Amino acid sequence: MNRDRTLPILGAILLALVVAGPLLPKWVLFLVTIALAKGLVALGLLLLLRAGLMSFGQALYYCIGAYAAGALGRLFNIGDMLLQMVVGALVAALVAFVLGFLLARYRGIFFGLLSLALSMILYGLLVKSEALGSTDGFNILRSTIFGIRPVENWVRYVVVIVGCVVAFFATALVYRYLNTPLGRLAPAIKDNEIRVEYMGTSVRNAIHVIYVIAGALAGIGGALAATTVGHIDPDMAYWTTSGEFIFITILAGTGSVIAPFLGALIFGIIQTVAYNVSPNTWQMTLGTALLLVIVFLPDGLWSLFRRRKVA
């Protein structure tokens, strides 16, 4: 296990990006930022998955985060990246807190289906609300940081770095959380809920906490994606978006808090490369990759690293 070195590794990746960032072409920076955004959502799914729960509607919070960032610009004319992510996280966490009372009672396929229904409700609302641009969505303000607009050539770089720093702190917090008694409870819940209850802990509360954290992470991811792309639309809440997040989580595995980001990056690379090579078969490539991982690496790509360590 490389548990103890998780944070140093993350720090090293962050440092490497800061140094190498100016040298990388813009499309790579874009890819990395989107991977960060999706990785944050997948990190939340990882927490849920550790407790044995699979959400088919995490796009709900991704979309909420993005629209919260958009609303900041519309209502208060604020385009500050950090503020967008903070507000995205808070709004998403608030919604997750409320819905958590309902969802924490569900397990297995019903948890998944209910979260799917909730995300589709948001989609149904957004598609028909003309004030928010219906199916077209709307553009959000150009990204600024601390009230300053970075020079045009450096925008991508600044967004990546800010995203990285936020993702670093979020991941570090999640990492710390996983080592608390509450965090260690998740695998126990997955194994045997009744025993956990007999030991005097409320499973429902534990799941509620996890659900709120996962929602907040997805909110940050949504806001980051919004400021990177500069445009948001209801498809961010559609079930196929949720499918992508689950895809990333399964691809990466739940072995480490770094895994979701790695998974998101690989997902982005497959998508970009496969799309450029043959635009009509990129989904096939993704589907095949997912099938292969489920069959041959049920613990995800991360298990490759661990196995090598053992050997």
Place this chain on the structure above:
Amino acid sequence: LDQIPAVIVDGIFYAAWLFVAAVGMTLIYGVMKIVNITHGSFYALGAYAAASFTGAWFAHGYPPMLSYAVLLASAVIITLVFAPLIERGILRFMYAKDESVILLITYALFLILEDVIKLIWGVDPYFIAQPYGLLGSFDVAGLSYPTYNLILVGIAIVSGAGLTLLLRGTRIGKLLRTVIHDPETSRAMGINVGRFYLITFTFGSMLAAIGGAFTAPTVSVVPGLGVEVVVLAFAVVVIGGLGSLPGAALGAIIVGLVRSAAIHYAPQVELFVIYFVMALVLAFRPRGLFSLAEPRRI
């Protein structure tokens, strides 16, 4: 208020479509415990096959009235090509896995099939409007409706009643119910469970393809056709109760009427209400309206 007849007629048409699109999903879940996302792929496959075959049928100038048989035949043929391949080739090795994992596997297959469709039929839209206009129209309360819509109502009734009779009244139905109840014991008693799974998957997928084939004349057949059907079928099936036939019928009627009422009275909530009903049912009766009370597992 004077819109009520229109709401009901539209609701029935929509419910019939929903039922045909969703009943296969509930059948497959009921027997195999698979929440099957490829259901949407089969819907799309049926629509594309119908567009190709029926298009060719009209291009050759064959009798137009027989085109309805061609619609049906194309759905059957395309399912017989793909469904056994998927079930025998991939799914049967996965039955031991967790429900959520199998769902992911069908999601992966769904992604693959989306592109298979693009590879076979390209990305350009197909139109086969002829069968739609052929039957003329009829009037209800002063509004005119295409007679074609009645075909789907007929298919819904025939498939629903047929499945119920099959399950309740025949030897095969009895055996199938045994398999549903306890696959392990059924196997020990000498029932070929694998074959039942194969037949169920093929037949359930065929119903989706038939739904797609008979919808093809009313829409333009484009890539991504099956994506929306998946969630709608989910909603219908979940409202009625996963794996319940009368549940699927009830779910289809509820969603059909609710949506058509929304379209007439409050168009901006059209999509929202469907999933709102789904969430409501899940919140109060997670196992659907047609389920028996089950003891809490934890």
